[in-house]
Amino acid sequence: MQVEEKKEFRPKIVAFCCNWCSYAGADLAGSSRLVYPADVKIIRVPCSCRVNPMFILRAFERGADGVILCGCHPGDCHYTTGNFYARRRMTLLFSMLDFIGVENGRTRVEWVSAAEGAKFSATMNEFVEKIRSLGENVRLGDLRCRN
Amino acid sequence: MQELIKRAKELLADGTAARVLGWRRGDLPYNPEPAFFEKEEDFDQFVYDGFCGANLSKMMIEACKLEGKTAVCLKPCDTYSFNQLLKEHRVDREKAYIIGVGCRGKLDIEKIRAQGVKGIQGVSGAEIDGPDELQVQTIYGDKTVPYASAMLGRCHVCKGKEHMICDEIIGESRETQDADRFDEVRAIEAMSPEERFAYFKKELSKCIRCNACRNACPACSCRKCVFDSNKFDSAQKANVDSFEEKMFHVIRAFHVAGRCTDCGECSRVCPQGIPLHLFNRKFIKDIDELYGEFQAGKDPEAKSPLTDYRFEDAEPGIVGKRG
Numbered sequence: 001m002q003v004e005e006k007k008e009f010r011p012k013i014v015a016f017c018c019n020w021c022s023y024a025g026a027d028l029a030g031s032s033r034l035v036y037p038a039d040v041k042i043i044r045v046p047c048s049c050r051v052n053p054m055f056i057l058r059a060f061e062r063g064a065d066g067v068i069l070c071g072c073h074p075g076d077c078h079y080t081t082g083n084f085y086a087r088r089r090m091t092l093l094f095s096m097l098d099f100i101g102v103e104n105g106r107t108r109v110e111w112v113s114a115a116e117g118a119k120f121s122a123t124m125n126e127f128v129e130k131i132r133s134l135g136e137n138v139r140l141g142d143l144r145c146r147n
Numbered sequence: 148m149q150e151l152i153k154r155a156k157e158l159l160a161d162g163t164a165a166r167v168l169g170w171r172r173g174d175l176p177y178n179p180e181p182a183f184f185e186k187e188e189d190f191d192q193f194v195y196d197g198f199c200g201a202n203l204s205k206m207m208i209e210a211c212k213l214e215g216k217t218a219v220c221l222k223p224c225d226t227y228s229f230n231q232l233l234k235e236h237r238v239d240r241e242k243a244y245i246i247g248v249g250c251r252g253k254l255d256i257e258k259i260r261a262q263g264v265k266g267i268q269g270v271s272g273a274e275i276d277g278p279d280e281l282q283v284q285t286i287y288g289d290k291t292v293p294y295a296s297a298m299l300g301r302c303h304v305c306k307g308k309e310h311m312i313c314d315e316i317i318g319e320s321r322e323t324q325d326a327d328r329f330d331e332v333r334a335i336e337a338m339s340p341e342e343r344f345a346y347f348k349k350e351l352s353k354c355i356r357c358n359a360c361r362n363a364c365p366a367c368s369c370r371k372c373v374f375d376s377n378k379f380d381s382a383q384k385a386n387v388d389s390f391e392e393k394m395f396h397v398i399r400a401f402h403v404a405g406r407c408t409d410c411g412e413c414s415r416v417c418p419q420g421i422p423l424h425l426f427n428r429k430f431i432k433d434i435d436e437l438y439g440e441f442q443a444g445k446d447p448e449a450k451s452p453l454t455d456y457r458f459e460d461a462e463p464g465i466v467g468k469r470g
């Protein structure tokens with residue numbers, strides 16, 4: 001007899017965090033003992049502007065269910081203007097993903113400063129909840145990357 | 148066409164240009180191909196008619212590396228692409244002599260076939276100053292097709308009859324716009340996400356990854372292309388998964404976002420008839436709505452929207468709110 005194990009859906013979430021604000025914000029969330037789900041995998045980037053739209057697509061291809069980009073607040077970029085460019089790029093990319101029929105809400109951009117540990121944890125909790133409600137990413141995944 | 152040939156021969160003879168970039172007769176009566184003309188006798192093959200849809204701007208990148216000036220025939224919409232390449236320092240204005248050629252809309256043989264005309268052996272009336280009706284010779288006899296009904300999709304949203312940049316103009320141009328540029332994009336936006344997903348899956352699954360769209364695109368002018376890298380999964384091979392086509396086409400369109408002049412070459416050259424211009428046009432529509440109207444290649448001084456910013460730009464979350 002086989003016992004069917006009921007597995008809870010655990011989303012895979014990639015968070016690109018800029019080195020100067022959001023990564024420090026995540027650090028603060030940790031040292032302040034604020035909780036956010038372990039489903040969030042953080043990738044540290046020098047600046048939100050470093051995130052090429054291909055990174056986002058690649059993350060989805062490799063099985064991510066949601067991708068979130070965090071950077072310094074507009075005007076506070078360590079490199080002065082990086083996040084302004086990132087903002088335009090991401091707006092266009094998200095609009096295109098919406099256009100080809102990918103569920104809205106799988107992608108998100110949030111500005112988190114180094115002092116906003118609480119915002120970081122709240123954002124991640126909220127985002128994970130959203131992805132849980134959307135379910136597994138089937139529209140953007142690559143079949144070969146499924147196990 | 149005779150006037151154009153005469154002038155091109157003159158330019159070669161008086162040393163203004165070392166070669167002329169134009170179109171020569173192809174294997175079939177309706178597929179002329181781009182070609183260089185260096186000697187007077189070469190011009191026996193020269194052709195310029197309604198089927199000369201190819202945008203010669205991109206070939207100027209290579210032509211500018213050759214010795215001497217190149218005289219190039221550009222249609223009004225091609226001059227936008229040339230302007231854009233000039234802005235990106237990919238072509239050399241000193242090495243180009245631009246002959247602005249007249250245009251009254253370019254033809255698509257598939258549009259003629261779609262009207263039930265089979266076994267085409269020849270088409271007459273496709274000349275630049277020809278009549279409003281095409282005479283199509285087929286193995287089943289002659290057929291008549293209205294010129295406007297056989298035009299390429301891009302000519303129905305013509306950008307205008309003005310040449311943005313040229314040294315001289317030969318022949319009359321006519322504006323052929325009879326539809327709104329963003330109608331097709333709006334129609335897709337009005338669908339539900341499921342329908343949109345199904346639509347693009349249907350269209351993009353036809354893709355055979357021949358890279359014709361990339362090779363023809365005047366904005367795709369990188370010396371080294373990401374799709375030629377063997378480190379990249381979707382490089383130069385058939386698709387194994389449906390996501391790859393989407394990834395390829397979204398990236399291709401993103402790489403030219405803000406620089407695409409909407410010349411429509413991608414859709415014209417696609418052997419599978421995928422409406423690739425929809426991706427580019429969606430980006431143009433978004434840019435126009437969010438960052439102000441912008442036509443790449445119109446103003447050589449204007450900053451491209453993706454290399455510019457304003458403090459009060461919309462946040463990416465606007466995508467979800469607009470619906």
